[in-house]
Amino acid sequence: MQHEREFGFATRAIHAGTAPDPATGSRAAPIYQTASFVFGSTEQAAELFALRSYGHIYSRISNPTVAAFEERMASLEGGLGAIAFSSGLAAQLCTVLTLAQAGDHLVCTQNVYGGTVTQLSVTVKRMGIETTFVSAEDFDSVRAAIRPETKLLFVETVGNPSGVVADLRAFAKVAHEAGIPLVVDNTFATPYLCRPIDLGADVVLHSATKFINGHGTAIGGVLVESGKFPWEGGRFPLLSTPSLGYHGKVFTETFGEYAFLMRARAEVSRDVGAAMSPMEAWLMLIGLETLELRMRRHVSNARAVAAFLRDRSEVAWIREPKLGSIFTFGLKGGRDAGRRFIDALELWSHLANVGDAKSLVIAPASTTHSQLSDEELRKAGVEPESIRLSVGLEEVDDLLWDLDNGLRASQ
Amino acid sequence: MILTTPSQRRDLLAKTSTIAMVGASNNPLRPSYTVFSYLRTQTRYVVTPINPTLSEIDGVAAFASLQAYAEALGAPDLVDVFRRPSKLVAVVREAIAIGAPAIWFQYGVINDEAIALADGAGMSVVVDRCIKVEQARFRGGLSTSGLNSGLITSRRRAL
Numbered sequence: 001m002q003h004e005r006e007f008g009f010a011t012r013a014i015h016a017g018t019a020p021d022p023a024t025g026s027r028a029a030p031i032y033q034t035a036s037f038v039f040g041s042t043e044q045a046a047e048l049f050a051l052r053s054y055g056h057i058y059s060r061i062s063n064p065t066v067a068a069f070e071e072r073m074a075s076l077e078g079g080l081g082a083i084a085f086s087s088g089l090a091a092q093l094c095t096v097l098t099l100a101q102a103g104d105h106l107v108c109t110q111n112v113y114g115g116t117v118t119q120l121s122v123t124v125k126r127m128g129i130e131t132t133f134v135s136a137e138d139f140d141s142v143r144a145a146i147r148p149e150t151k152l153l154f155v156e157t158v159g160n161p162s163g164v165v166a167d168l169r170a171f172a173k174v175a176h177e178a179g180i181p182l183v184v185d186n187t188f189a190t191p192y193l194c195r196p197i198d199l200g201a202d203v204v205l206h207s208a209t210k211f212i213n214g215h216g217t218a219i220g221g222v223l224v225e226s227g228k229f230p231w232e233g234g235r236f237p238l239l240s241t242p243s244l245g246y247h248g249k250v251f252t253e254t255f256g257e258y259a260f261l262m263r264a265r266a267e268v269s270r271d272v273g274a275a276m277s278p279m280e281a282w283l284m285l286i287g288l289e290t291l292e293l294r295m296r297r298h299v300s301n302a303r304a305v306a307a308f309l310r311d312r313s314e315v316a317w318i319r320e321p322k323l324g325s326i327f328t329f330g331l332k333g334g335r336d337a338g339r340r341f342i343d344a345l346e347l348w349s350h351l352a353n354v355g356d357a358k359s360l361v362i363a364p365a366s367t368t369h370s371q372l373s374d375e376e377l378r379k380a381g382v383e384p385e386s387i388r389l390s391v392g393l394e395e396v397d398d399l400l401w402d403l404d405n406g407l408r409a410s411q
Numbered sequence: 412m413i414l415t416t417p418s419q420r421r422d423l424l425a426k427t428s429t430i431a432m433v434g435a436s437n438n439p440l441r442p443s444y445t446v447f448s449y450l451r452t453q454t455r456y457v458v459t460p461i462n463p464t465l466s467e468i469d470g471v472a473a474f475a476s477l478q479a480y481a482e483a484l485g486a487p488d489l490v491d492v493f494r495r496p497s498k499l500v501a502v503v504r505e506a507i508a509i510g511a512p513a514i515w516f517q518y519g520v521i522n523d524e525a526i527a528l529a530d531g532a533g534m535s536v537v538v539d540r541c542i543k544v545e546q547a548r549f550r551g552g553l554s555t556s557g558l559n560s561g562l563i564t565s566r567r568r569a570l
Contacts, residue, residue: 070557
């Protein structure tokens, strides 16, 4: 039965984590819509609570449908394991809290999602964890920003919405030379276009709401960890010293390579309480089955749309997509022309999301990144007139027809 | 033979019934207790502590040495080792002497001389792996925790 074959990406996207249900033989992943799980005995219950056994206790901590999605994500990203959350921002917060506490410090590139900037610079800062934002293209400033109390370096594979593609190998080198892990938000690339762990990343994050779900039907997030970072040695006392939240357990001693994942789930996710629900996990599992097919079409449609816009006289500038299907452009006539353009569209949906099968449009400066100052906007690669497109899976000619109408109305 | 593939580890675990755990601890914070308790309570294996400083763990009588274990119970199917690398050559010599067919060195329990000695004596050898993790990989435990088991199958596993 067991074999040594290394199955390909599309096969793992369909099968990983979802062997037939041993209880029923169900071939589709069952939705285990339950809050709790009955123990086999008092001894088994004690073993579970002491983290000495595998099994489900309560769906805030783990659930079979959610675990199937987690294992599939770990397989696709090439990680040791994964933990799913109620949103991408919850996954990000729990990653921070697994490694950092008051008095600690983070380094983050400045061309990231506006919600990430706000979470780190406002909410996480109030918890006593400071973040220095640095240019993704200036490694000297990245190196200079890392302090003895820095716990992680955070970067997006493809900056939102700037489209800047990070040199993840170089970031991993900088992080590891400084003794800290590289945390990568891989939402815009997906593991089909980029697998950060292969390039040296230690933790990979996703807003699973985007391409992983693929249809705009659920909010979710996930973290995947490589299991390769050496957490021992004193820099990460939350993992390598007795845990206050787990009766003195030392995660690195007890769990070895699983230390990060075990603390992130058993302590941080347990206490934050932002678990993914079984129904959401099921929607994510279905989405992943077609990830490869969808990404191929997202990319080819995006290239056609970018080529169309490049040649139009109404377009002042365009940052063509280097990786993926999300990019920005600006119109002659600035914000007012952009407003007329968006209001004239019939097929493109004006909303705050990306990675849907449906094509989406938004003006980041007044929406997704509106909490940022003018200075932060400039650093994030957002112009006041920027229009962000997330190119969907429709017939490309229909998308171009609609854009043509919008461009005409803009001037 | 040094076992390096998943199927080799699965086959070893499938044909194993008795496990002598060298260095088992009664301290709940130690990995060697965690693994002992897991094997005792959650699996079909008959696991016995080998530790000269303890008389028993959770009601299971401990033996002072592999030699003492073998005199009472015969050779175990598998010797699972939680000892410092410097102690491993002696453990392997004892395992060979009692005729144990397989030896498992836990995470970080690595000594090249001891590995070569066991391999040369014809034992099945697993190095730098956790027997709890590998048992869970093939019995669904890792999957329960969102961990990457590496297993892909459309066959239905027996409950």
